[in-house]
Amino acid sequence: MREIKRPQFEYNQDGGVDHILEPLCFPEQPHTLSCLFFSESLPLMHKDVLLKHLLLQHKLVIADVQLIAHLPKYLLYWKGRFLEQPITDFCSEIKTNSTGPVEKQERYFLLCDVLPEDRALREKLQQKRLEEVLEQQQKEREDRSFHRVCMFCNDEFTGNRSDLLNHMAHEHAFSVGLPDNIVYCDELLDTLQSKVDNLQCLYCEKTFKDKVTLKDHMRKKAHRRINANNRQYDRFYIINYLVAAASPHRRSYFPL
Structure with missing residues (x-):
């Protein structure tokens, strides 16, 4: 020590x-x-x-x-x-x-x-x-061992996390923000996947009886987005760390 x-x-x-x-x-x-x-x-x-x-x-x-x-x-x-x-x-x-x-x-x-x-x-x-x-963000950009299946369909993505994030935004109208603003991406995706697996809406965070009902709810209510009031997500956005370093007395905010 x-x-x-x-x-x-x-x-x-x-x-x-x-x-x-x-x-x-x-x-x-x-x-x-x-x-x-x-x-x-x-x-x-x-x-x-x-x-x-x-x-x-x-x-x-x-x-x-x-x-x-x-x-x-x-x-x-x-x-x-x-x-x-x-x-x-x-x-x-x-x-x-x-x-x-x-x-x-x-x-x-x-x-x-x-x-x-x-x-x-x-x-x-x-x-x-x-x-x-x-x-950490630079390591994630250079890491080519990434492999994951989209949580909304069966498409698989390897090597580049941005490809999956862009796919979800363009094909499923679900955006977590710009890929260049994301850090600890695997943890973010794990968090989102866990909520979906537990039949929880990613925006209003209500729980539903099955996955079909959940997906229908998110589509009809335009809830294919993250709840900006949930501070759990703050740590996944580079902008919050930049703001904190520039203004240590300012609270973080959630960029979408």
């Missing part, structure tokens, strides 16, 4: 951060979420449990946690910093019932990107994730 280091910054005349002079270092590929104060850790899927623990046990709130590109690395970084300096050096302090009796007041701490160090960390994690996603 490599040492967790504090990034060095160059400040401009207004006190803002121009850029990081030293790269951030993290342990390789953490898959668990660590408490910032104790040794406890939880699987990544239990994010809400950990955030509740931080709030109730340690009075700590992490702002815009849903916009953090890699939460395990983010938590590990701040865990190291809190060992070096007190939490009050980094967090804004919030008092509840500030006008009431002292014994009824509670102190909470807010960790957010108002702090230049936190902002730089979030931006670094966004940029790193973008690089990884672009590398």
Whole structure:
């Protein structure tokens, strides 16, 4: 495990951060979420449990946690910093019932990107994730081992994922967007195939009694498309990573 280091910054005349002079270092590929104060850790899927623990046990709130590109690395970084300096050096302090009796007041701490160090960390994690996603997309473009049957007919496609996506768009009026905007294509197709196999409409996500009824519903209702409100699909679109890297504080959107 490599040492967790504090990034060095160059400040401009207004006190803002121009850029990081030293790269951030993290342990390789953490898959668990660590408490910032104790040794406890939880699987990544239990994010809400950990955030509740931080709030109730340690009075700590992490702002815009849903916009953090890699939460395990983010938590590990701040865990190291809190060992070096007190939490009050980094967090804004919030008092509840500030006008009431002292014994009824509670102190909470807010960790957010108002702090230049936190902002730089979030931006670094966004940029790193973008690089990884672009590398994955390039691998998919060069991969010629792809083989899959269209979920709407029996046509088979080999070597190029774009051929299948274009086929579904042109022959079945089902478009997931431009192939050049897709990443983790196999996972996307697996997700769609699973829904169809479970007789679930890909747009309204209602379940039907058989495949004939499902296909008839999707055709008549013009539901041969993906539900743009389902955030499950965000990770399959390059544009969301580009937007996040350019504007780390903006929520992703679903392009069709």
